[in-house]
Amino acid sequence: MSQHMEPMPHAGITRLKTYVPGKPVEDLKRELGLASIIKLASNENPLGTSPAAEDALAHFDGALYRYPDGAGYEIKSALAERHGVATGQLTLGNGSDDVLELTARVFLGPGRNAVVSQHAFAVYPIVSQAVGATVREVPALGPAADMPYGHDLEAMLGAVNEETAVIFMASPNNPTGTWIDNATLAGFLDRVPSNVVVVLDQAYIEYQSVAEHPPVTEWLARYSNLIVTRTFSKIYGMAALRFGYGLSSPRIADFLNRVRAPFNVNTLAMHCAKAALADTAFIERSVASNTAERASLARELEARGFACLPSQANFVTFDTGRDAQEVFDALLREGMIVRPLASYDLAQHLRVTVGSSAESQAFLSALDTVMSQ
Numbered sequence: 001m002s003q004h005m006e007p008m009p010h011a012g013i014t015r016l017k018t019y020v021p022g023k024p025v026e027d028l029k030r031e032l033g034l035a036s037i038i039k040l041a042s043n044e045n046p047l048g049t050s051p052a053a054e055d056a057l058a059h060f061d062g063a064l065y066r067y068p069d070g071a072g073y074e075i076k077s078a079l080a081e082r083h084g085v086a087t088g089q090l091t092l093g094n095g096s097d098d099v100l101e102l103t104a105r106v107f108l109g110p111g112r113n114a115v116v117s118q119h120a121f122a123v124y125p126i127v128s129q130a131v132g133a134t135v136r137e138v139p140a141l142g143p144a145a146d147m148p149y150g151h152d153l154e155a156m157l158g159a160v161n162e163e164t165a166v167i168f169m170a171s172p173n174n175p176t177g178t179w180i181d182n183a184t185l186a187g188f189l190d191r192v193p194s195n196v197v198v199v200l201d202q203a204y205i206e207y208q209s210v211a212e213h214p215p216v217t218e219w220l221a222r223y224s225n226l227i228v229t230r231t232f233s234k235i236y237g238m239a240a241l242r243f244g245y246g247l248s249s250p251r252i253a254d255f256l257n258r259v260r261a262p263f264n265v266n267t268l269a270m271h272c273a274k275a276a277l278a279d280t281a282f283i284e285r286s287v288a289s290n291t292a293e294r295a296s297l298a299r300e301l302e303a304r305g306f307a308c309l310p311s312q313a314n315f316v317t318f319d320t321g322r323d324a325q326e327v328f329d330a331l332l333r334e335g336m337i338v339r340p341l342a343s344y345d346l347a348q349h350l351r352v353t354v355g356s357s358a359e360s361q362a363f364l365s366a367l368d369t370v371m372s373q
């Protein structure tokens with residue numbers, strides 16, 4: 001064996017950068033010696049978890065020594081009923097990131113490409129490059145557009161070529177909060193070549209309060225190349241348990257399920273998701289709180305002269321007017337964790353999760369302190 005050779009991953013992996021998640025609260029407490037910390041960095045629900053899901057967890061009397069139901073019979077039945085689709089149209093994921101990854105593994109690979117927008121969710125390029133595909137990143141709409149920094153669907157359509165197999169998009173998008181109205185989306189889906197998969201990531205759809213939500217069930221019947229992804233990490237408050245799913249044609253679901261790890265979703269996640277799904281009161285409370293707090297947070301930021309991106313998600317992204325990393329670092333020292341966006345090509349912006357009204361107050365006062373330094 002030769003002495004100086006190292007195992008080498010394929011080229012897609014060497015070009016990847018490790019995803020940097022928001023800092024855990026405990027790490028920061030330790031590092032900065034702070035007693036209290038507010039984390040508004042990962043778009044978690046400030047109301048916590050659906051009480052029905054917590055109750056289901058507390059009273060779980062199943063057998064932990066048994067493998068999970070790999071077919072997810074019960075939760076799939078509940079989801080199919082909720083969406084008015086067949087259970088064969090569902091793919092369960094260990095978080096919806098898992099479904100994004102399954103999509104890449106099925107449809108992408110060397111010689112194929114994925115089309116994504118600038119300022120789109122970081123997981124799309126990661127899962128694409130990880131399977132050896134290339135990524136065609138399309139410039140987003142400019143700051144002066146009606147939907148500043150939003151996806152430019154015309155340009156994305158223009159970027160589709162012979163090798164394009166998947167288009168990833170989110171509405172509302174993370175980290176911009178921007179969204180796409182139904183007519184625009186349908187017009188886009190009408191024109192995408194039918195052999196190109198369109199992933200419509202709806203991680204934040206429950207929070208969208210303007211305009212009607214896309215008629216997903218109807219669109220799935222009309223567009224056999226559509227995959228819609230949903231998560232229980234955001235409004236359902238179950239980020240730690242990891243549960244998400246994809247909706248698609250039965251044909252696509254069959255492909256995704258072929259590559260899925262047989263027990264990718266754990267028993268507790270499915271058990272709690274079923275309870276959370278039925279807890280519509282918690283979702284209504286979460287939406288009401290978010291809609292009110294999002295508007296007041298944006299208003300307060302604008303009043304301080306910070307331009308906010310229009311958001312239909314559970315966060316507000318705003319222009320600090322300077323290198324946002326410095327503002328981020330100074331906020332950290334005040335015990336406030338938000339999200340810097342330099343890796344998203346938004347070096348002057350910060351993303352702040354819409355918290356409770358007390359958390360927003362604390363954030364604004366920390367920001368005032370930092371800005372006056």
Ligand SMILES: *Cc1c(COP(=O)(O)O)cnc(C)c1O
Nearest residue numbers: 095096097121174203231233244
């Ligand atoms: C948070 C998020 C997800 C999902 O995360 P999971 O926890 O894996 O379900 C997916 N897409 C976007 C745009 C997100 O912000």
